[in-house]
Amino acid sequence: MLVGRVQAFRKHTLFRVYNGRVSESPRRPTIALAGGGHANLYTLRRTGELVGRGFDVVLIDPAEHLHYSGMETGVLSGSHEPGENRIDIRCLVERGGGRFVRGRVAEVLYRERALVLEDGLIVPYDAVSFCVGSGTPARDGAIPVKPIANLERVRETLLAPVPDAPRVLVVGGGAAGCEVAANVVGLLRGGKMTLVEAEPDLLPTSPRAARRVMLERLRGPGVEVVLGQNANLQPGAAVLRDGTKIEADLVLAATGVSPPGLFRRSRLATGDDGALWVNRHLQSPNDAGIFGGGDAVAFRGARLPQFGVFAVRQGPVLYHNLQAVLWDEPLRPYKPQNHYLYVLDLGDGTGLAIYGPLTWRGRLALRIKHHIDKRFVKEFS
Ligand SMILES: Cc1cc2nc3c(=O)[nH]c(=O)nc-3n(C[C@H](O)[C@H](O)[C@H](O)COP(=O)(O)OP(=O)(O)OC[C@H]3O[C@@H](n4cnc5c(N)ncnc54)[C@H](O)[C@@H]3O)c2cc1C
Numbered sequence: 385m386l387v388g389r390v391q392a393f394r395k396h397t398l399f400r401v402y403n404g405r406v407s408e409s410p411r412r413p414t415i416a417l418a419g420g421g422h423a424n425l426y427t428l429r430r431t432g433e434l435v436g437r438g439f440d441v442v443l444i445d446p447a448e449h450l451h452y453s454g455m456e457t458g459v460l461s462g463s464h465e466p467g468e469n470r471i472d473i474r475c476l477v478e479r480g481g482g483r484f485v486r487g488r489v490a491e492v493l494y495r496e497r498a499l500v501l502e503d504g505l506i507v508p509y510d511a512v513s514f515c516v517g518s519g520t521p522a523r524d525g526a527i528p529v530k531p532i533a534n535l536e537r538v539r540e541t542l543l544a545p546v547p548d549a550p551r552v553l554v555v556g557g558g559a560a561g562c563e564v565a566a567n568v569v570g571l572l573r574g575g576k577m578t579l580v581e582a583e584p585d586l587l588p589t590s591p592r593a594a595r596r597v598m599l600e601r602l603r604g605p606g607v608e609v610v611l612g613q614n615a616n617l618q619p620g621a622a623v624l625r626d627g628t629k630i631e632a633d634l635v636l637a638a639t640g641v642s643p644p645g646l647f648r649r650s651r652l653a654t655g656d657d658g659a660l661w662v663n664r665h666l667q668s669p670n671d672a673g674i675f676g677g678g679d680a681v682a683f684r685g686a687r688l689p690q691f692g693v694f695a696v697r698q699g700p701v702l703y704h705n706l707q708a709v710l711w712d713e714p715l716r717p718y719k720p721q722n723h724y725l726y727v728l729d730l731g732d733g734t735g736l737a738i739y740g741p742l743t744w745r746g747r748l749a750l751r752i753k754h755h756i757d758k759r760f761v762k763e764f765s
Contacts (some may be wrong), residue, residue: 412440413510413710418489418499420445420473421515422453422692423677425764426699427706428473431480437707441482442507444489444499448474451533453692454757460535461567461731469757471764489516492650494671511706514660514676518641518690524617526635529560538564541634542571549575553622553632555615557581558588559728561638562598567731568636569607578608578630580615580622593743594736601730641690643680655682665705665715666698672709675702683720693724696760727753 415434417424420443427434431441455469474484487501492512499507520528527534542550550572554565557579565579579602581588586598586609602609610630615622621631643659652670653661659682660668666681668674677698679690688694701718708715723740727749730736735750736743 412438414440414442414508415706415710416499416507416509416512417441417443417477418512418514419516419678419680420447420450420471420476421517421678421680422450422695423698423702424513424515425450425471425473425476425696427513427703428476428480429764430703431477431482433480434707435481439707439710441477441480442485442509443473443477443482444485444487444501444507445473446486446488447533448472448484448486451531451536452757452761453532454753455761456532456535457563457567457729457731458754458757460539460564461570461729462539463729466536466539469761471761476764489514489646490649491646492652492674494650494652494668494674497671497673509673511673511709512675513702513706514647514674514680515678515695515702516644516646516680518643518659518679520637520639520641522637524635525619526555526617526637529556529564529636529638530641535564538568538634538636539571542568542573548633549573550634551575551632552577553615553630553635554579554638555617555622555635556638556640557583557586557609557611558638558640559590559726561636562586562602563728563730564636564638565607566598566601567729569602569604570731572606574606576606576608578610578632580610580613580624580630582612582614584612586611590738591741591743594738597736597743597745598728598730601732601736641679647680655685655687657682657687659687661685664717664719666701666718667705667709667715675705675709677702683718688720689724691724691726693726694720697721729753 434441449470450473452469455464458464477484489499490502491500520530522528585595587595613624623629647654647660648658660676662681666675678695701716704716725739728736735753736745737749
C-alpha cells in the first residue's frame with residue numbers, strides 16, 4: 385500500500401520538498417541526510433560544496449538543533465550554559481543551499497528510493513545517510529538519558545522550587561548512568577540519590593582503576609550505590625531483586641540504548657537489535673545508495689561502542705561515499721579506531737579520562753575535555 389502512496393505522492397512531494405525546482409531538467413541527484421546526528425555533521429557542514437557539485441541536499445530531522453553529547457552533562461550540572469552545546473543543523477544545511485524538512489523517517493522504501501516520514505510526506509533520494517542515533521526505552525514514568533536533550537529537563541525539575549528535597553533514582557551504572565549521577569549530586573540540595581547497577585561493579589567495561597574512582601566519587605552524604613541488583617521499574621519507584629523498594633520523585637533510566645525500529649520495519653538487513661547493517665563502506669547490502677553511521681548502525685553486523693567519537697570519525701567516509709556512489713567512483717572504507725579517549729565529567733571540577741587500559745583523574749583532564757568539546761561545537765557554528 386505504501387508503494388502505491390509513493391507513486392501517488394511523488395509529484396506532490398517533489399513540489400512540497402523541492403518547491404521551485406520541480407521543472408529543473410535534468411533532475412539533480414538528491415543526497416538525503418536522515419537525522420542530523422554526529423556522523424552526518426561533516427557532510428552537513430559541506431552542504432555548499434555538494435550543492436555546487438550539482439546535488440540537491442535535504443536534511444530530515446524532528447529537531448533543528450543537535451545536542452552535542454560530550455557537553456550535555458555539563459549543561460545538567462550547570463558548568464555549561466543551556467544552548468552552549470547546541471549545533472544548529474537546520475542552519476548548516478540551509479546556509480549551504482540545502483533543504484531542511486522537519487520530520488522523522490518512519491520507513492524506507494528502498495526499491496523506490498524513497499523515505500516515508502511519520503506525517504506521510506515522502507522524500508525521494510538517490511543516496512541517503514542515516515544517522516538517527518539510538519534511544520533508551522522509557523517505562524513507567526522514568527526519564528531516559530537518551531535522547532540526551534532530556535537532561536535539560538532533569539536540571540529544570542531538580543532546580544524547581546518544591547517544598548521537599550528531591551529523591552532521585554538512577555538505574556544503570558555504565559558510563560552514561562555514572563556521569564549523569566555524578567552531575568546530579570550537586571543539584572540534590574539536601575535530597576537523596578540512589579544508583580542501581582545490575583553488575584557487581586560500576587563501569588563494567590572500563591579498567592578497574594576507573595571503576596574505583598567512580599565508586600569513590602559516588603559515595604558521599606545522601607548518595608547510595610547499589611551493585612549487583614536488577615531494578616524492576618514501577619511508577620515512582622524501583623523494586624530490587626531482593627524485594628527492597630526504592631521510592632523516588634525522579635527516576636532516570638540509563639539502561640543502555642537501542643536503535644529505532646525503522647530499519648526492521650523497512651526490511652533492510654539489520655544486526656540482532658535492529659541496527660542498520662552496514663559493510664566496511666558504511667553501506668547497506670540492500671541498496672547501494674543507503675549508508676549510515678553512529679549509534680544506529682551495526683558495522684559489518686556488530687555494534688561498535690556507542691560513543692560519539694566513533695560517529696564523528698565516520699563523517700568524512702560518509703561524505704565521500706555519498707558522492708562516490710552517485711559518480712560511480714570507488715568507495716572509501718571505514719576503519720574503527722582500536723583505542724579511543726573518553727573523559728567522564730565527574731561534576732566536581734575533575735574529569736576521569738580513560739584510554740584503553742589507562743585511567744587518569746584530575747582537573748586538567750576536565751579542562752582538556754572542555755577545550756576539545758568547545759572547539760568541536762565551534763567548528764559547526
Ligand atoms: C549521558 C551521556 C553522555 C555521553 N557522553 C559522551 C561523550 O562525552 N563522548 C562521546 O563520544 N559520546 C558520549 N555519549 C554517547 C553519544 O551520545 C552517542 O554515541 C552519540 O550521540 C551518537 O551519535 P549519533 O549521531 O548516532 O546520534 P545522535 O547524536 O543521537 O543524533 C541523532 C539525530 O537523529 C535525529 N533522529 C532521530 N530519529 C530520527 C528519525 N526517525 N528520522 C530523522 N531524524 C531522526 C535526532 O533528532 C538527532 O538529531 C554520551 C551518551 C549519554 C547518554
